[in-house]
Amino acid sequence: MNRVTLTDIPLLWRAQSLASVQSSCVPTGYEELDRALGGGWPAPSLIELLCEEYGVGELRLLLGLLRQEPSPLDPPVRKVVLWLSPPFELHAVALAQYRLVPEDHWVCSVSRPADLQWAMTQALRSGACLAVVAWAQRLKTAALRTLKLAAMTGRGVGVLFRPMSEARIASPATLRIALRAQAPALDLSILKIQGRRPSIVRITPTDVDQSPGE
Amino acid sequence: MATAAQLLLFDVPAQTIASKSALKSVELSPSPTSAACSPRRSQAWLALHFADLALAAAYQGVSPAQRATLDATPWAVVEEDRLKHVVACNERAWQYGVRPGHRMNAAIALCASLTLVARRMRGEKQLLERVATDCLKYTSAVSLQPPNEVLLELRGSFRLFGGPTRLIERIQSDLGALNAGLQLALAPTARSAQWLARASTTPRVCLPRELADTLSTLPVASLAWPLPVELQLARFGITTIGDLMRLSRKDLARRIGAGPVRELQQALGRTSWLHRGWSTPPSYRDRVVLDFEIETTSLLEKMLKRPLARLKRNLIESDRAIDELDLTLKHREGATKLALRLQQATADTDHLAGLLHEHLDRLVLRAPIREVLVDAPRLLVASPHTRSLGMDPATRTDPRSAPELKARLLEQLQSRFGTHAIRALSVRPDHIPERAQRVSSTLQSSRSAQVPAHLPRRPFWLLREPKLATREYEAGEFQIASSPETIEAEAWESGSVRRAYYRARMRDGIECWIFRDLSTRYQWFVHGLFG
Numbered sequence: 001m002n003r004v005t006l007t008d009i010p011l012l013w014r015a016q017s018l019a020s021v022q023s024s025c026v027p028t029g030y031e032e033l034d035r036a037l038g039g040g041w042p043a044p045s046l047i048e049l050l051c052e053e054y055g056v057g058e059l060r061l062l063l064g065l066l067r068q069e070p071s072p073l074d075p076p077v078r079k080v081v082l083w084l085s086p087p088f089e090l091h092a093v094a095l096a097q098y099r100l101v102p103e104d105h106w107v108c109s110v111s112r113p114a115d116l117q118w119a120m121t122q123a124l125r126s127g128a129c130l131a132v133v134a135w136a137q138r139l140k141t142a143a144l145r146t147l148k149l150a151a152m153t154g155r156g157v158g159v160l161f162r163p164m165s166e167a168r169i170a171s172p173a174t175l176r177i178a179l180r181a182q183a184p185a186l187d188l189s190i191l192k193i194q195g196r197r198p199s200i201v202r203i204t205p206t207d208v209d210q211s212p213g214e
Numbered sequence: 215m216a217t218a219a220q221l222l223l224f225d226v227p228a229q230t231i232a233s234k235s236a237l238k239s240v241e242l243s244p245s246p247t248s249a250a251c252s253p254r255r256s257q258a259w260l261a262l263h264f265a266d267l268a269l270a271a272a273y274q275g276v277s278p279a280q281r282a283t284l285d286a287t288p289w290a291v292v293e294e295d296r297l298k299h300v301v302a303c304n305e306r307a308w309q310y311g312v313r314p315g316h317r318m319n320a321a322i323a324l325c326a327s328l329t330l331v332a333r334r335m336r337g338e339k340q341l342l343e344r345v346a347t348d349c350l351k352y353t354s355a356v357s358l359q360p361p362n363e364v365l366l367e368l369r370g371s372f373r374l375f376g377g378p379t380r381l382i383e384r385i386q387s388d389l390g391a392l393n394a395g396l397q398l399a400l401a402p403t404a405r406s407a408q409w410l411a412r413a414s415t416t417p418r419v420c421l422p423r424e425l426a427d428t429l430s431t432l433p434v435a436s437l438a439w440p441l442p443v444e445l446q447l448a449r450f451g452i453t454t455i456g457d458l459m460r461l462s463r464k465d466l467a468r469r470i471g472a473g474p475v476r477e478l479q480q481a482l483g484r485t486s487w488l489h490r491g492w493s494t495p496p497s498y499r500d501r502v503v504l505d506f507e508i509e510t511t512s513l514l515e516k517m518l519k520r521p522l523a524r525l526k527r528n529l530i531e532s533d534r535a536i537d538e539l540d541l542t543l544k545h546r547e548g549a550t551k552l553a554l555r556l557q558q559a560t561a562d563t564d565h566l567a568g569l570l571h572e573h574l575d576r577l578v579l580r581a582p583i584r585e586v587l588v589d590a591p592r593l594l595v596a597s598p599h600t601r602s603l604g605m606d607p608a609t610r611t612d613p614r615s616a617p618e619l620k621a622r623l624l625e626q627l628q629s630r631f632g633t634h635a636i637r638a639l640s641v642r643p644d645h646i647p648e649r650a651q652r653v654s655s656t657l658q659s660s661r662s663a664q665v666p667a668h669l670p671r672r673p674f675w676l677l678r679e680p681k682l683a684t685r686e687y688e689a690g691e692f693q694i695a696s697s698p699e700t701i702e703a704e705a706w707e708s709g710s711v712r713r714a715y716y717r718a719r720m721r722d723g724i725e726c727w728i729f730r731d732l733s734t735r736y737q738w739f740v741h742g743l744f745g
Contacts, residue, residue: 053722055675055724055743056725056745059745077615080623088675088677090639091673096665102640102651106638107638119630119631122627127619129623182723
């Protein structure tokens with residue numbers, strides 16, 4: 001008699017494949033923040049940064065996330081970082097100074113919110129993107145949920161910059177941080193983090209490359 | 215078409231006849247050892263002879279309504295010359311006594327109800343080319359022999375298709391629908407296969423060791439040699455190839471010319487015969503004439519599924535891929551054009567359908583569509599990827615390579631937002647900050663320059679235009695946090711620039727990159743933000 005085991009059911013999602021989804025952390029480069037986040041930026045995930053001003057060190061925070069470790073394959077496989085609707089022009093020289101490769105950075109300006117959501121979902125789902133960084137005004141909860149699912153499918157990180165007023169509305173994002181500049185430091189209040197306790201961290205953004213791979 | 219076809223050299227090895235067992239052993243048991251023991255690969259040529267090609271081409275050239283009437287009546291194809299000779303006729307006309315070669319008047323005298331259809335030479339050529347393209351799925355060595363023959367070298371395809379008998383049956387059933395009077399023969403040399411196919415209406419298989427015997431029984435009349443040669447041979451009393459083979463080659467060549475003698479040598483495998491190989495046409499075209507007018511893009515998308523499926527079948531059969539697809543939607547007046555440009559060549563029409571969906575989503579039809587043209591301007595040789603047998607357990611999809619994923623994402627974004635909407639960054643060797651970067655819409659070409667190590671930190675954000683901030687500076691809002699960095703360019707370097715840059719912090723924590731314009735009355739500007 002044929003015995004059917006659980007492994008014969010094709011639609012069954014095994015725990016080991018789930019474990020690889022809930023995976024790793026990418027060090028942020030700031031010790032206090034790493035401690036608060038439990039190791040670093042979660043990946044794959046959807047991260048929401050609530051921020052009113054530009055130029056307070058918000059991109060320097062993400063450097064650890066945008067840097068890709070050299071791949072063992074030959075020719076090296078490079079993933080893409082997609083910037084959707086950035087408020088100013090991204091400066092290629094600055095990217096190169098922080099040891100990022102400017103060619104891997106694609107910039108796309110999208111005007112309609114629906115287009116932005118579509119582009120971000122496609123990019124995250126495709127699996128070709130290391131991270132997608134987007135500036136969005138209004139997004140519905142259902143849209144955020146779609147984005148998070150897409151990030152999990154494509155195993156990338158979605159970073160959403162949103163205005164501070166959105167803090168009142170609950171969000172399905174993995175991590176939610178409100179940035180407040182307190183010169184010369186930067187206050188990060190972690191509003192939501194999956195599996196950990198919210199807290200407030202104060203860091204000083206520096207120009208010094210804080211990655212361990214120096 | 216001849217320019218596109220590459221020249222393949224099929225030369226018949228002289229050893230073919232000597233190694234007798236090769237073809238036979240394959241027929242009995244397809245074992246790899248039999249091929250290995252022969253020093254050079256023997257060949258197996260299948261000749262397809264279409265006796266009624268003119269009839270089939272003319273039948274396909276008429277409208278469906280006319281076809282129904284042709285089916286019911288005796289009809290014939292006539293040449294468009296002065297006397298209007300009959301080229302071919304159908305079974306009913308044959309029963310009335312009409313034969314190819316009759317003049318039109320004679321044919322009508324034999325059968326008063328005869329329908330006459332003009333011969334379509336171009337249609338015949340196209341039909342034969344289509345058959346040759348179709349045959350590329352059996353083997354890659356296909357040769358077109360105008361006016362009505364196609365030669366295939368099938369030695370390497372027997373195992374895949376389950377032996378010569380099965381393969382011949384399959385070719386017969388595939389091409390039988392044409393009704394072009396297919397006659398075929400399998401033989402160790404191309405010329406002998408051609409002759410055998412011309413001579414007999416039933417499929418013939420000739421083994422290497424039987425080649426000479428089989429050929430010697432063939433009547434000379436079936437070779438389609440020029441009439442004077444045939445008559446001359448008849449005067450010699452020669453009726454079969456066997457009689458011909460007994461004569462001295464040299465004398466024969468002097469009497470009837472070198473051409474027929476060379477053909478005889480080729481048939482016996484003593485000299486080689488070079489012919490042009492047939493490859494797929496360099497482009498693909500499809501045309502869909504609609505019975506009704508289409509007014510919505512969603513309906514159009516559904517309608518396009520079938521042409522795309524045809525395209526896919528075509529690409530897979532001929533082992534090609536495309537990197538460009540043009541769609542022309544014809545209206546009552548004018549036409550709308552859609553162009554898909556792909557980063558990587560693909561034969562995956564599902565991906566193409568996805569891209570088309572993005573295009574059609576944006577498209578506003580200005581008039582109903584009556585006709586659709588699908589045009590792939592060039593077919594490229596497909597390079598298949600190595601894929602893993604299993605799926606990635608986490609994503610449960612077929613894992614694809616990273617460059618392919620990147621190209622697909624780019625195609626997707628470009629088809630929704632336009633080709634120039636996605637830009638990649640790169641560094642240009644220029645010391646003026648706004649000229650130091652290049653945004654290129656073509657993503658592969660640009661190569662970044664090296665950034666000097668001693669260069670002071672540049673800001674992540676650069677304003678598109680420097681913002682005047684003299685008043686804010688005078689109000690004391692900026693707190694200078696670095697020593698000045700002077701950047702100058704003279705007028706001949708496309709615009710004179712004299713600036714002293716500082717890094718400054720504003721009271722609310724924003725770090726700016728400001729400069730004092732040294733050329734115009736000491737004004738202050740904000741040029742970037744340290745994000």
